[in-house]
Amino acid sequence: MTMPPSLDETAPGPPLEILPGQLCGRLSFPDLFGRAAPVEIEVGIGKGRFLLQQAETRRDVDFLGLEWSLKHLRVAKERAERRGLRNLRLYRADARHVIADLVPDASIARLHVYCPDPWPKKRHRKRRFFVPETVPHLERALAPGGYLHVSTDVREYFEEILEVLASRTGLLAAADPLFTDEAARSGTHYEEKYREEGRAIHRASYQRPAGAARHVGGLPS
Numbered sequence: 001m002t003m004p005p006s007l008d009e010t011a012p013g014p015p016l017e018i019l020p021g022q023l024c025g026r027l028s029f030p031d032l033f034g035r036a037a038p039v040e041i042e043v044g045i046g047k048g049r050f051l052l053q054q055a056e057t058r059r060d061v062d063f064l065g066l067e068w069s070l071k072h073l074r075v076a077k078e079r080a081e082r083r084g085l086r087n088l089r090l091y092r093a094d095a096r097h098v099i100a101d102l103v104p105d106a107s108i109a110r111l112h113v114y115c116p117d118p119w120p121k122k123r124h125r126k127r128r129f130f131v132p133e134t135v136p137h138l139e140r141a142l143a144p145g146g147y148l149h150v151s152t153d154v155r156e157y158f159e160e161i162l163e164v165l166a167s168r169t170g171l172l173a174a175a176d177p178l179f180t181d182e183a184a185r186s187g188t189h190y191e192e193k194y195r196e197e198g199r200a201i202h203r204a205s206y207q208r209p210a211g212a213a214r215h216v217g218g219l220p221s
């Protein structure tokens with residue numbers, strides 16, 4: 001296997017945060033990170049606990065964090081700056097838009113979605129991340145063999161996620177060798193908080209089968 005080129009840790013790096021208006025059409029990850037390396041995305045990073053830890057320990061992978069809350073993104077950015085992370089970019093945006101419209105086909109090695117907002121009120125359900133309009137783009141964005149990891153403390157949302165992934169995608173339930181034991185699992189801020197409150201965390205992992213590329217519409221890659 002060819003290793004991705006190392007990032008120069010001493011040279012001044014490109015800005016950590018992608019600013020509004022900076023992007024035009026589909027993302028180019030080699031342009032964004034300055035090298036060709038596997039890319040992983042986390043949707044709804046909160047203050048970045050999981051993503052920063054991954055970026056720090058897996059320097060041969062590039063990480064894009066999507067977060068809607070400006071307040072949370074700022075905290076994650078400050079923490080990433082303190083740690084001098086070069087293989088990380090943060091983008092304040094609606095992750096549903098980014099995944100559907102900006103991420104090229106078959107470009108992502110792993111997608112992480114931990115404790116997505118459950119929007120418990122019935123009239124707000126359409127704001128959920130896992131909806132029939134979005135999930136086909138998760139499959140489209142994943143490289144063949146790529147993984148999707150999901151967790152939630154809300155049983156009803158978990159069942160809905162399993163159902164919508166089964167009915168709207170060809171993703172298959174699969175264990176990811178990188179995250180097999182509990183110690184290597186996500187351990188996000190909210191997962192820990194809910195666990196301390198005695199709530200169960202429901203988890204699922206999926207893999208995009210190797211095979212023909214899937215195009216779902218939107219901008220061409």
Ligand SMILES: C[S@@+](CC[C@H](N)C(=O)[O-])C[C@H]1O[C@@H](n2cnc3c(N)ncnc32)[C@H](O)[C@@H]1O
Binds near residue numbers: 043068096190191
């Ligand atoms: C319950 S928190 C979970 C944070 C983190 N994943 C964790 O497990 O600690 C959900 C996060 O997703 C963010 N979020 C919700 N909807 C989003 C969207 N459409 N696009 C980007 N971020 C979103 C929220 O601002 C919040 O920070």
